[in-house]
Amino acid sequence: MHELVRRILSGDKRAAARAITHIENDAPQKHEILRDLHPHTGNAYLVGLTGSPGAGKSSLTDRIITYLRKEKEMKVGVIAVDPTSPFTGGAILGDRVRMGTHALDPDVFIRSMGTRGSLGGLARTTQEALRVLDAWGCEVILIETVGVGQSELDIMNVADSTVVVLNPSAGDHIQTMKAGIMEIADLFVINKADLPGTDKTDREVSNMLDLMGHVPWRPPVTRTISRDNKGIPEFWEKVQEHEAYLRSSGVWEQRRHKRRQDEVLAIIEGQMTRRVKELMHGDASWSNKIAQVEQGAVDPYSVADEMIGKLLK
Template identity: 65%
Template sequence: MELAKRIVNGDRRAAARAITMIENDSPDRQKLLKALHPNTGNAYLVGITGSPGAGKSTLTDQLLFWLRKQGLQVGVIAVDPTSPFTGGAILGDRIRMTGHSLDPGVFIRSMGTRGSLGGLARATKEAVRVLDAYGSDVILIETVGVGQSELDIMHVADTTVVVLNPTAGDHIQTMKAGIMEIADVFAINKADLPGADKTEREVNNMLDLLHDLDWRPPVVRTTSRDPATFRTLWEACSRHREYLVQSGHWGRRRRQRWQDEILAIAEQTLSRRIRQSIAAHPDWPQLLREVESGEKDPYQVADLVLEWYNTTISRP
């Protein structure tokens, strides 16, 4: 596709248009992603996650300044919550990062979750692929404020930074949450506030209880009042990247992500085809009535549905 060629050649408008196509589920979306695929896999993906109010957007903004000083091309996918009432989203992350809006080495895209519950938008993975083909050296993926179970970022990022702050409340309870278990790096943001020592001590105490760690997540402090702290954060991320490469986890993680994505695509395609199959079958309404009346159970009917589908695909 001509659009894919323009993206690979660094056309900013083409990349923006491609992500819009992906978000709107354009009929040409799949062709575009196929054309881009040979030019992907080069960017370093860093996830930035944490509870609401931890300062993820400010941290991302400050980290951007540091990465640009290193001459790196940076892409940012910032996910904001979508209203369940209006369907709209306040894309505040783009507003917070206006200092980079005129920088040709930075591409920022805000995305609404559109009902997705994992802390990311459904189109996030594909948008990341566009920015990868576009030429980004590093892609920062900032999740919507997450809780215990919204952990999709661990299946997308190479390195996951969990952002905490000294005023988070009951840190011991927070550490029981699943989000603490996905961290490759801990960043105590707003570290100039009282309580940073206590938070760092509690995180390290938690890590001390985990004796079988191949990688012990470093705990770093960041504050917008001291830009040098974001250099320390980036150094911690870089050490994790080196660990992944040297241990072989880099390749294994990426292969696992491809496997998960291939299976997800196959499941979605199969589900769509089965739905089309039962919608066209004359016995389907009667079977639903028999399940409702108790004459048949859902498992029996599911077996019949699979038989219908298998018969359909086995026809010459």
């Protein structure tokens, strides 16, 4: 067993942080760490929080952490994904600042991750980082996405419960509905519910849900005021109700089975892509093939088939 994994399983917070860094950087020991962690994962409940920028996801996450620590005495992890600059490659990892009150809590782990060009509102290595926190002993892991609208849909393939955070200001709720977020939500939270327009937002979301007709699980709509620490217990009660529904209906295992299948396919895709690039790097004729594609002498599909054929020999 890798030494970092031993330390993670013993509750070493620094070891967990170092393992995630190795994962983000594709270090040589990454696969060994993930293989050794795998038997110790699958225990944490994953809650995704998504929604438009400015909806108050980070402040709401901060209040949820406080509630889970004080009232439930749970070990909590947070993966907060921030957008990466396409020019500098850097990211403004501001969530650690906003959740700084928990920095010294030994049973809270907060990690900000840059998207590093990944679409879908999540970092490429989000799922792998979740495995580390799961093995570290987190009972609940909160996943806060970058908040970029339509590309938030990936969160539904990662979280057990997907929470869409709305606020009643400036038509934010209408834009979110247009982005297709309605279909991925397991729960809705109207944050900043002390602002004008809260009742209207609640009605509009409820009307949209009515159009869905009868469904086994109708996403509830709750209200919070994270600034004043209001509505958090009621919100978490709905999360627990959703977990109970998932387990009793069989949807829990269906979702986790699909997630495992998708993860294996994603790993295969990533490794195939890496090996094709290595093959191209060592193939002197590669530049000529691209030139032929540009000139219209050969189509890109034939070139791709040829490269895959070489890879599978």
